Amino acid sequence: xxxxxxxxxxxxxxxxxxxxxxxxxxxxxxxxxxxxxxxxxxxxxxxxxxxxxxxxxxxxxxxxxxxxxxxxxxxxxxxxxxxxxxxxxxxxxxxxxxxxxxxxxxxxxxxxxxxxxxxxxxxxxxxxxxxxxxxxxxxxxxxxxxxxxxxxxxxx
Numbered sequence: 001x002x003x004x005x006x007x008x009x010x011x012x013x014x015x016x017x018x019x020x021x022x023x024x025x026x027x028x029x030x031x032x033x034x035x036x037x038x039x040x041x042x043x044x045x046x047x048x049x050x051x052x053x054x055x056x057x058x059x060x061x062x063x064x065x066x067x068x069x070x071x072x073x074x075x076x077x078x079x080x081x082x083x084x085x086x087x088x089x090x091x092x093x094x095x096x097x098x099x100x101x102x103x104x105x106x107x108x109x110x111x112x113x114x115x116x117x118x119x120x121x122x123x124x125x126x127x128x129x130x131x132x133x134x135x136x137x138x139x140x141x142x143x144x145x146x147x148x149x150x151x152x153x154x155x156x
Contacts, residue, residue, distance in 0.1 A: 004037040005030070008113045008138070010131040011047025011123030011148075019047075019123060022148050024054035026121050031062050040113050041088065043069045047123050047131075052087050068092050072109040073102070106130070114138040125149045 007030055009023075030036035039055050042048050055067050069088045074097075084091045094112040097105060110130055114120070114137035122135045124147055139145045 002035055004035050005118035006038040006040060006116060007036045007119040007121060008040040008117040008134075009042070009048060009051040009121050010110070010113075010134040010138075011045070011051075012125065012129075012131055013045035013047065015045075015047035015050065015123045017046075017050070019148050020050045020054060023051050023121060024057065026146055026148070027051075027055055028058055030119055030121075031058065031065060034119065036119060037064060038066050038068065040092075040117065041067065041069050042109070042113070043071070043083070043088075051121065056087060066090075070094065070109055070113055072097070072105040074098065107133075110134045111137060114143070115141055117141075117143045119143060120145045122147045123149050 007027070027039070041052050052067065055065070059065055059067065067088045069084050069091045071091050071093050074093050094109055097108055097112070100108045107130070110133070114134045117138050120135060120138045120143050122131060122145055124131045124135050126132065135145055135147065
């Protein structure tokens, strides 16, 4: 049986809308060429919203893919029930996160996602911040990172 892979998404909350098609094309390529079946999302920001929308549009063609929202705070699971139900196949609260101080929950969650990703689609334009740190962690762990910010996204 062929190994299946995971993909995650990290990018700036103010990512330009023009990159939507690039995100969608990269997700579809990973499904078809890399046997990627599980997609981890953080559930906020413009980049994350575009990635979730792109993956959901592809889920119609590839119903076997799974979209999971990885939550940093357990108490938000109920608050986000409708959002998760409408956009993902489920949610996940990483093991060990319950022992982390709330102040570090997002960093822990981001590290967990980076550690558990075979591929990452990113939109990172500068070498600081959470998206950059996650991208760096994933690359250091052997994940293949596709930084759309390094791609000319003129769709003509």
